[in-house]
Amino acid sequence: MKTSIESNNNALVARGGQINLLVRRPMQIFFIFFVGFGLVFMFVNNYNSPVTSIPVLSQYFIAATTTINNDNKLEIVLRNASMENNTVIITTLNDAWAEPNSIFDIFLESFHVGIETERLLNHLVVITLDEKAHARCQSLHPHRYQLETKGSNFTSEAFFMTKVYLDMMWRRIEFLGAVLEMGYSFVFTDTDIMWLRNPVNQFYDDGDFQIACDYFNGDSNDLNNLPNGGFTYVKSNKKTIWFYKFWFNSRSIYPKILSQNVLNKIKMNPLIHDIKLKIRFLNTTYFSGFCQVGKEFNEVCTMHANCCVGLDNKVNDLKILLQDWAKYMKLPHKTKLDSHPSWSVPQSCK
Structure with a gap:
């Protein structure tokens, strides 16, 4: 049988647990609110900032992607x-x-x-x-x-x-x-x-x-x-x-x-x-590129075999392109400036 002292002790423990629970709940709610407010503040601050430094919040989510550096x-x-x-x-x-x-x-x-x-x-x-x-x-x-x-x-x-x-x-x-x-x-x-x-x-x-x-x-x-x-x-x-x-x-x-x-x-x-x-x-x-071919031989820097599917098609048309370029390069300097040659490509890449 439990003594009256034991019963009183148990009652005190029970009431203490209730009190602790009542204290913890507001603290938990406050903690959640505090963290949430902090995240919102970070987002607003980063979104509106003139970025001479990169946005902190987006940096947090964009971790380093590779170690090859x-x-x-x-x-x-x-x-x-x-x-x-x-x-x-x-x-x-x-x-x-x-x-x-x-x-x-x-x-x-x-x-x-x-x-x-x-x-x-x-x-x-x-x-x-x-x-x-x-x-x-x-x-x-x-x-x-x-x-x-x-x-x-x-x-x-x-x-x-x-x-x-x-x-x-x-x-x-x-x-x-x-x-x-x-x-x-x-x-x-x-x-x-x-x-x-x-x-x-x-x-x-x-x-x-x-x-x-x-x-x-x-x-x-x-x-x-x-x-x-x-x-x-x-x-x-x-x-x-x-x-x-x-x-x-x-x-x-x-x-x-x-x-x-x-x-x-x-x-x-x-x-x-x-x-x-x-x-x-x-x-x-x-x-x-083959999507939108630049017509000026005198100005073109690079030519891309884009809008073209298939390795063989790319190889065929790029070889033709270099043949066109070789003909252009053989022209006398003045003729290059005055002439307006055209590309023979795309062909296979059409």
Whole structure:
């Protein structure tokens, strides 16, 4: 039997538990309110701030995406290839495009036959996506780096919009963001782009992120232009580093969508406006492609086999393009200025 003392003690314990519960509940409610208020304050403060520093809240959600910026081998390759202003030219390569007489050979040839482009090969870094491509690149180009692809197989031709193709494009965005974090600006070029002139003079001084277009509407500031991620010039700074993380992490919001189409969806995001990232779109007169062919031989810098599906189709038309260019280069200087030759492409890429 319980004594009266035990009964009294139990009653006190019970009342104490009730009192503690009554005390804890308001404290829990206050804590939840305090945390919620803090998050709202952070969001409002970051959204309205003139961003000389990147938004804190969005930085919190955009964690570092890769660790390759700690790779000493990559640092050495970038340093050896870098121009005086810490800028490198970057392309990616897999086995299918590295085969003899395929895209990579044509790509390198364009630098040799272009105007003031051959010396730019000293600043070209080839990022290989598999061992076969890396082995072939060893015999053709000094600056190369084999990228860890986390179990993905990027060796064969990656057909447009397949899972392998999408994964390869997102891996590229992740890698380029890491290059920016390492302090290097870059000109990224797809390997199916012919370098016919040195494009440096056609870049905008005020552009943080500059990108070629499938279709250019005449206004380089207009966000309604249709960009093509195959050619970009990006300066390394806090804004572009943040932007590439934001772009990469947006893939989870837009699954199964091409990275450049995701760019189309996020380019008008208020956060991008808030950080004052200056986006410029490159004129197809100078940065041309099969989607919108630049007609002026005297001004074109690069020509992209875009709006074209299939490796064989690209190879066929790029070879014809270089034949057109060779005929143009044989013309006397005055004839070049006065003549208005036309391209024979696209043909297979129609």
